[in-house]
Amino acid sequence: MERRPCLSRRHALLLPTSAVGVGTLAACGPQEEGSDNPEPLRADDGSVPLDEVPENASTMVNFGGQQPFVLLVRGAGDDLTAYSGYCTHNGCALSQLQDELDCPCHGSKFDADTGEVLAGPATRHLPQIDVVVEDGAVRRVR
Template sequence: MVCAHPSGPSRRQVLTWAGAGAAALTLAACSGEEDAPPPEPGERLVSLDEVPVGESVSVRTSEGAEVVVTRVSEEEVVALSAVCTHQGCTVVREAEDLSCPCHGSRFAVADGAVLQGPAEEPLPRVEVRVESGAVVTV
């Protein structure tokens, strides 16, 4: 026997809701994080001993900004924003580059220059110095 007045949502309603939910999640994932304020001067990001020469580590500032710190030599470090300039995903170190897992942009570790798009802008540099065995913001 077929009921003339079904008690639950129709198949069309369920599919509409599922589609709207999927679209919302997709847009949220592509929107990236909101820009965190720059780190306060003098903030300790990481101990120099925690970053081997030629390697990178990802850190988060007290204000929530994601930063990639690369140790270029015994005493020289470079710090770059870890937020891809294309759509705000977090970049990761892969081989000799920083790579965006969302859309494939690649950036130079030494200066954040774009090596491969779709990003068109370099990763912003975070000014740092080595002080008392630690990497601190300027």
């Protein structure tokens, strides 16, 4: 009876992919202090104080519940626009790096002020999310 090798061709072909995956996971450690990728604001009660959202900037907010990440883009005062915090290509949660949003799954990039696609594979801009400012707090409209 012929002996088969310990490593099949199929498994041998998967080795380079596995090595890349392990290297990628190693690069996904905790954020260092002073990182350009700030933690999203938490709004567990469904609202975030408006004064915690900086003017003339964009901020990721975790409103809790299903698909909680929302990008708030604030101008001056109560001027707010909100976008989905999920990639339009495959639905991965985006991370904010200064003026852009990056998709860790496939590399799409979005403008953090407009939600427009900067780099694919995503082809659709981020959809707008309805939010209101009431009593000094930002609430997501469902």
